[in-house]
Amino acid sequence: MTGKTISEKILSRKSGQDARAGDLVVCAVDCALGTDGSVPMALDYFAQMGGERLHDPARIVFALDHYVPPSSAKTAGLHQRMRAFAALHGVALHDVGEGIGHQLIVETGRALPGDLVVGADSHAVTYGALNSFATGIGSSDLAAIMITGQIWLRVPQSIRITLTGRLTAGVYAKDIALALAETLGADGAAYQALEFAGPGLQHLELEDRLVLSNLAVEMGAKNGIFPADAQTRAYLAGRTAQAFEAVDPDPDAAYSREIVLDLDALTPRIALPHLVDRVVPLQEAAQIPVQMVYLGTCTGGRLRDFHQARDVLKAGGGVAPGVQLVVTPASREVQDAMEADGTLADFVALGAEIVPPGCGSCCGTCGVIPGDGVNVVSTANRNFKGRMGNASASIFLASPASCAAAAVRGAITDPREITP
Template sequence: MAGRTISEKILARKSGLDARAGNLVVCKVDCALGTDGSVPMALDYFKAMGGESVRDPARLVFALDHYVPPTSPQTIELHRVMRDFAKRFGITLHDAGEGIGHQLIVETGRALPGGLVVGADSHAVTYGALNCFATGIGSSDLAAIMLCGRTWLRVPHSIRVVLTGQLPSGVYPKDVALALAGRLGADGAAYQALEFAGPGVATLALEDRLVLSNLAVEMGAKTGIFPADGETVAYLEGRTGQTFEPVAPDPDARYSQTVEIALDALTPQVALPHLVDQVVALEDAAGTPVQMVYLGTCTGGRLRDFHQARAVLEAGGGVAPGVQLVVTPASREIRDAMSADGTLDALIGFGATVVEPGCGSCCGTCGVIPGDGVSVISTANRNFKGRMGNAKASIYLASPAACAAAATRGAVTDPRKVSR
């Protein structure tokens, strides 16, 4: 029998079966995340299912991140209900202002190599950067996990994404992810796993890998998973006391297709409104006016991202007149690090509006909302109409450096061409 992919091996381990692509399996979940965008409905399902107790509260995490700060009496009440439920059953709860749930799962060592980590939010795929099978689930699935600690999955086929070379100066992980989205399309990896491989993987920092895993769902993928290496172990050091067993694919594992990306041949990319796979070389959109620049989200709101943006802003002489710069760190840990190294003060000095750590403007539920006719360039992962709370705005997606370059000129600009 043919060898197995990373996904097949992890789901075999968690189900106790010889899991192969296409099989239905019931798996024990190592950790499940719920947010204020999904837990309230999950609690309704929990009650409807006759739930009176939580099977394993230590494996559950709640995060208040989509409504930070709360925007109405209704959202305040949702937060109260979540806090009360978490306190009653001993569930870890990250309160409003601590950050985006996905970032907190990673920072607190909840996503470990070889594990099965799910979240009632589609961007739970982010954790796959740490060599775990990570995927989004529905609120009813989360309720079932509260009750029995398990979930069912169809084992996905896998697409092998081979990375070669090394990113040149001025090109970033977001450019890799957008190039891949442009090649595969928004549904080109539907219910398949993107399994990253090749010598280029070793050139990417863990924070870089998080970007690629995060964008996997934008291609329809069930998960986006990396092999574990020294970078993985180094990131987890001090974040977890648990032991873990990394998983690698067999040499004769079967893939539905193989896609090769030469990192050293890439140039800056941008996704045009209103489709994440409407990707072009950034130079082809250069000069397009923008009025708002957004730095943040579970895709581009980490310390490394803000450092890249700061460098470009400083090189370009700051923010151009008429441009609104909005900054939302992905977590309090990141915000504190930005404060400690001067990045936060530098961005404020450029006139940035700084929002509490959380999802912010990304999904339009809180934070700064763009006005009618405004063109936004963002480090986020989605740009469909209405995504940031206003269907009359247009959203471009690019790397933190490219977004910062646009801020300095008031138009889409190649970050490699920004200088005083």
């Protein structure tokens, strides 16, 4: 019998079984996230299931991030309900303005190598960058976990993503993710794990890996997972005192396929409206007019992302007339770091609008909504029609640097033209 992938090993450990791809297993959950977009329904299910107390409150986390700030009495009421439940049951709750739940799970050291971490939001896959088996679940799953501490899963097959070489100037992690979406399509990895490997990993910082894991679900993947290394441990140092056991694949692990991507040869990419996998080299979309640029989300709202965008904006002289640049830090920690090193002031001086940490405009539930006919270039992970709250707007997806280049020129532009 062949060896095991990272996902097979983690699910074997969490189920206490010899788990192989295709097996159905019941696993102990290390941490489960719920947001204001999913918890209210989970609380309904919790009551219907006869829930009275939580199996382990320390393993449950709530985040108010989708409706920040709440724009109606209804959404404010959802927040009140979550606060009351969290206080009653001893659940950790990240309140309005603390940031996006996915970013907070990472920052607070709640997703550790070898863990099984889930979230009632599809982009919970983000934590796979830390060597966790991380996946999105539904509200009913969250309710069941709150009561039992367990979840049932089908063990996924794995696709090995081998990265070679090193990114060149003007090319970033988002370009890798979009290139993979271009190769796999929106369902090319359906219910499979993307397991990242290869010598190119040593050149990707933890923030880069978070982008790749985050976008895995846009290819249909169950999860996107990295091996743990010195960068993983360095990021977690000071964020957790909890011991962990990293998981590597066996040398003879079986994969459904392998994709090799040469980072040296990669060029900037952009996803055209209204599909994430409608990806082309950015230069093929050059000169398309842009009226709004959005920097933020659980994909592109970290300090490193804002530094990349700021550098392009500075080199290009700021935001072009007629362009609205909206900046939403992924968390208060990110916002504080931006304020401390001058990045926040730079953005204001260069013509940006600053929005409180949270999901912001990404899902169209709050924040700045684009007008009819507006072309938006965004660091987000989805560009479906109506995604940002207006079905008459068109959303393009690109790296922070490419987004900033569009803000400078008022049209889709290769960032290498501004910062060669």
